[in-house]
Every structure is written in structure tokens, then in C-alpha cells.
Amino acid sequence: MIRKSVGQSESDFAEKRNDEREDKDKEIRERILTGAEELFLQYGFRSITMDEIAKHLGVSKKTIYQHFADKDEIVCHCIENHLDYEKCTANEIWAKVSNPVEEFVIEAQHLKFTTHNIHPTILFELKKYHPKAWAIFQEHKEKWILQSIIDNLKKGMEMGFYRSDIDPDILARLRVEQIAMGFDPTIFPGQEFVLKKIQLQLLEHFLHGILSDKGREFLNLYLQTINEQ
DNA sequence: TACCGG
């Protein structure tokens, strides 16, 4: 009995120390990922080297490679983190807005905010040099973004903000590809076009194609009150 | 930090 309880408390200690080490590992992993993401977003994946990530964080490359197998793994985790974050903010926006038109507008503002200062060729670097991360992004687009836009369109039709004769499954895909197109530097060369202006134009064009009279009235009034603030 | 190999 006694031996058992001593043994247990020893293993408790060991377990506790183990937990603490795992927490530390998690912490440094997250630090590496956030640091890398900052650099990637600003300069792109290709131009940022492992040396620069290490220097940016004030750690050695060795430390980084103790936590990640290679650069590709870091890129993939950055993408996953970023997509989780996007899901969270989308849910927060959905909880706050009063109708689907407002959701589109707030989403676009958020997109404008998050894409402000990001490197325009980032998505095409993913496709070319990090196909695994690209696949993660594509799946997110296909499953999650598409579905939330379909939901938005259906809800807007129910509420009478969108025309009743639109096909949500078709137009949701149009909208998804439209957003992607806005990021395509082969279509909109970065030197000539400003990302946020492109996305805003595309959204307004899309919205005016699906709005009912009621929806258009709301949008005009809504944009007016926003611009006054 | 220096070095190798792609």
C-alpha cells in the first residue's frame, strides 16, 4: 500500500514535469508559427528564408528544426492557423449582423483589413512551391467558404433581400472564384491594381446582381450610415 | 557557425 502511494506521487511529479515541458514546447511552436506568419504575409513564402525566420525570432535554426521537420511543415501550419482564425472571425461576424447583405459588407471590410499589407503573390507561391499547403487551402475554399456563401444566399432569399430566382449553388461558386480572381496577379498585376479596390468592386458588382429592391434599399442606406461614421 | 547538396 505504502509503496504504491509513493510510486504514485513520484509518477505524479513526473507527469507534472512532463506537462510543463509540453506546455513550453507548445509555446515555442506557436511563437515560431506566429513569427513566420508575420514574415510570410508581408514578404511572401518564397523570399523568406529559414535564416530570416530564426533571426526574426531571435532563435537558432536548430531550435526551429527541433520543432518542425522542414519549411513546408511550417508553411502548412501557418495556413491551418490562418484558416482557423478566418473561421472564427466569420462566425463572430455572423453572430453580430442583422442580415446576409450586412454580412457580405462586413466580411469585405474584414477582407480589406486582413489583406492590407499582404504580399499579392502569396497564393501563387503556395500553389507552386507548397502544394500540400495549397491543398489545405483549396479544401477550405471548397468546403467551408463555399458553404457559408450558399448559406448566406439562401438566408438572403428567405428574408427577401435577394432576388427569389437566383440559384445559390451556382452563384456561390461564382463568388468564390471571383474572390480568388481578385488575388490573381496574372489577371490584376500588382503594379496597376490595388487589392482592396479590386475586391470592393467585385463585391459590389456581385451584390447588385442578386439584390432585390428591398435588398438594394438596405444596402444603399447601410453604406450611407457607414460612410457617415 | 560553418558547411553540404540540390
Add this chain to the structure above:
DNA sequence: GCCGGT
């Protein structure tokens, strides 16, 4: 020559 990986 550069950069990921050791």
C-alpha cells in the same frame, strides 16, 4: 549563387 537542412 542561394537556401534548406544538418
